[in-house]
Amino acid sequence: MANDSSRLALIDALKAVASQFIVLHHLAFYGPMSDFTLKLWPTVVTWLSQDARIAVQVFLVISGFLSARSLAPHGVLRGRHPLRLVLSRYIKISLPYLAALLVAVVCTELARHWMRHDSLPNAPDLLQFVGHALLLQSVLGMDALSAGVWYVAIDFQLFTLFVAVLWLARRLGGGSNHVTAYAVMLLMAVLALVSLFYFNRNADWDNWALYFMGAYTLGAVTCWASLDGADRAWRWLMAVLVLATALALALDFRERIALALAVAVLLGAAQHGGWLKTFPRSRVLAYLGQISYSVFLLNFPIGLVVNAAFTRFAPADPVVQTVGVLLAWLACNLAGALFYHQVEHRLRRLG
Structure with a gap:
């Protein structure tokens, strides 16, 4: 999610839309305001709270696509130091993530003064914060300090696994780019298939x-297969993965996988057709895509504060509380924009 895609209009647009659905999912799922909105818009709130979270698949596919594009545009790892690549990735995503966690802790304590609700995380201890800093909180079974932080850990795991595959393939290739590319094809295909089917x-x-490697691999292989002058073998691999994904869906239909496949096909068509960088032409979507990581990091704590404020100071009226939901949506985007310019952008340059 933290990849820089400001020059790729379609990816910015996809990130913009997906991030807004994640914000709305969190607002519908957490906090008391949505309980009142449910009375006015039961179908919308139910869908947002239960199903809108599949928007995260968009980020998984994009992450695989951009990682392949930057690390190995023709299937061969360009960097000589894989551990340095992994460390660089950790710094890039974790510095703004850790800053956002501090904001989340402060926001949670503020919200705790105004309301009592199950959505409020418990006050963290030092070990819990260290677990989050190492991106191991989910693996260690720790309670999350903020909703959605699991994705940051998964993104880092996927990137690390991807770099390991590219490095291993280069070793197996013995200096031959051709053999290395075929080794990448084999390894990525195996990972995708075991993910999709098991x-x-x-x-x-x-x-x-x-668990997520199927969607990530679809993004990576789509990047390689849709490049101008790509080896036919990449396109055959893409066709095999599309068919395998369809078979996996026939065996066990999962909306998240169907969405991942659709996004991969869209990205492939855009890159092959030459409109990945130019469509859609929208400054709003481009900007929302640019700040999407900051919005993702901050939307839960900001939403908690607005929920708490409306619980404490506003009447328990469905219309009023629904206005609170809409204001929380706006506040999440404004806070995300401020965080991007004042924190994320500066920390990335430092990293």
Whole structure:
């Protein structure tokens, strides 16, 4: 999610839309205001609270696509130091993430003064914060300090696994780019298939990268297969993955996987057709895509504060509380924009 895609209009637009659905999902799922909104818009709130979270698949596919584009545009790892790549990725995503966690802790304590609700995280201890800093909170079974932080850990796991695959393929290739690319094809295909047909069907694995590797691989292989002059073998691999994904859906239909496949096909068509950078032409979507990581990081704590304020100071009226939901949506985006310019952008340059 933290990849810089400001020059790719379609990716910015997808990130913009997906991030807004994540914000609305959190507002519908957490906090007391949405309980009142449910009375006015039961169908909308129910869908947002239960199903809108599949928008995270958009980020998984995009992450795989952009990682392939930057690290190995032709399937061969460009960097000589894989551990340095992993460390760079950690710094890039974790510095704004840690700053957002501090904001979340402060916001949670402020909200705790105004309301009591199940959505409020418990006050953290030092060990819990260290677990979050190391992106191990879900693996260690720690309570999350903020909703959605699991994705940051998964993104880092996926990136690390991807770099490991590219490094191993280069070792197996013995200096031949051709052999290395075929090794990448084989390894990525195996990971995608075991994810689609086994790991992604078992929720016990949802704290690990293998659960999400099907969507991530679709993004990466789409990037390689849709490049101008791409080896036919990449396109054959893409066709195999599309068919395998369709078979996996026939065996066990999952909306999240269907969405991942649709996003991958869209990105492939855009890159192959030459309109990945130019469509859609929208400054609003471009900007929302640019700040999407900051919005993602801050939307839960900001939403908690607005929920608490309306619980404490506003009447328990469905219309008033629904206005609170809409104001919270606006506040999440404004806070995300401020955080992007004052924190995330500066920390990325430092990293």
